[in-house]
Amino acid sequence: MIKFNNVTKVFNNTLKAVDDLSFTVNKGEIVGFIGPNGSGKTTTIKMLTGILSSDSGEISINGHDIKREPLEAKKSIGYIADSPDMFLRLKGIEFLNFIGDIYKVPSDVRKKRFTEVCDRFGLTDSLNAPMLSYSHGMRQKIMVAAALVHNPDVWILDEPLIGLDPKSAFELKAMMREHADAGNCVFFSTHILEVAEKLCDKVIIIKKGKSLYDGTLDNLCSQNTGKSLEQIFLELTENE
Ligand SMILES: Nc1ncnc2c1ncn2[C@@H]1O[C@H](COP(=O)(O)OP(=O)(O)OP(=O)(O)O)[C@@H](O)[C@H]1O
CATH class of the missing domain: 3.40.50.300 (P-loop containing nucleotide triphosphate hydrolases)
Incomplete structure (x- = not known):
């Protein structure tokens, strides 16, 4: 609330x-x-x-x-900012794990969560590429996946x-x-x-x-x- x-x-x-x-x-x-x-x-x-x-x-x-x-x-809180242009030198998977580490989400739990979101967004095949190579929409989607990694209310x-x-x-x-x-x-x-x-x-x-x-x-x-x-x-x- x-x-x-x-x-x-x-x-x-x-x-x-x-x-x-x-x-x-x-x-x-x-x-x-x-x-x-x-x-x-x-x-x-x-x-x-x-x-x-x-x-x-x-x-x-x-x-x-x-x-x-x-x-x-x-x-x-799961927060998505108005600009998704951050940590662009990281690969998508590195960024998701970085956020998972910050929130201390166990690796099996975080993997299950971001796999589900990335599958829904059609992003799974891009997770091993640096985010610098992502389009604006792909960056937006990885930000959503990252914001939900700790299952915020x-x-x-x-x-x-x-x-x-x-x-x-x-x-x-x-x-x-x-x-x-x-x-x-x-x-x-x-x-x-x-x-x-x-x-x-x-x-x-x-x-x-x-x-x-x-x-x-x-x-x-x-x-x-x-x-x-x-x-x-x-x-x-x-x-x-
Ligand atoms: N850091 C800042 N320093 C000075 N003024 C600011 C700052 N951030 C925002 N403002 C001003 O505060 C007002 C509200 O800005 P805000 O970004 O919250 O609007 P917004 O409703 O999100 O706009 P938009 O729909 O264009 O994104 C604007 O007049 C803006 O210029």
Whole structure:
């Protein structure tokens, strides 16, 4: 479970990237985080994962405060960053084992986990090649496999579908649904409104770091009868 309470982040003493934002992601939920460019999505995700420190407010993951108990909180998190370009000199298999070592996952357990994900993504044959030779989509897929090596409860994904081919995007969306249905939570940012519409139990729409809407899509659509999510999103974010 994610609790994000009254969190604010100011850059350079002037820019409020996240402004008194609060939301909750419950077990069993997929929550889509949507908002225009520069609205504060990545900043929020970096605070959730402990990469950035908030200026005020409280953030907890499965009951562990990200500042006071960072290791406990981070053990529950599987995080996919918005750029998969890291550790590129390692081979795919070396990278997965490196992450498995960090989380102290026994080798037979980690192998079973990443083999399943890599098979679903059609990545198994590339694991012995350096990641420098991977396409953007292949790098994205190896990041997903690595993020799941320690079987985290809470998935936090920053624009995870960018660069994935249709089959891989289909598999990742199915994995997100399976993970939530197993009683875990998935929080992801996206600009693809159709994905949010089809996949999410709840959406949070932000602009200038403030929440404009937090709730189910059914509720949002019933407040705006006859309009597509795209129309509703544009009206909400342009009227602010
Ligand atoms: N390290 C930083 N220093 C200064 N300003 C920053 C920093 N990181 C982000 N910002 C600013 O904070 C605001 C929110 O940025 P953020 O990356 O969180 O937006 P976003 O919603 O993820 O955008 P996008 O959809 O384009 O990825 C922007 O105005 C951005 O310029």
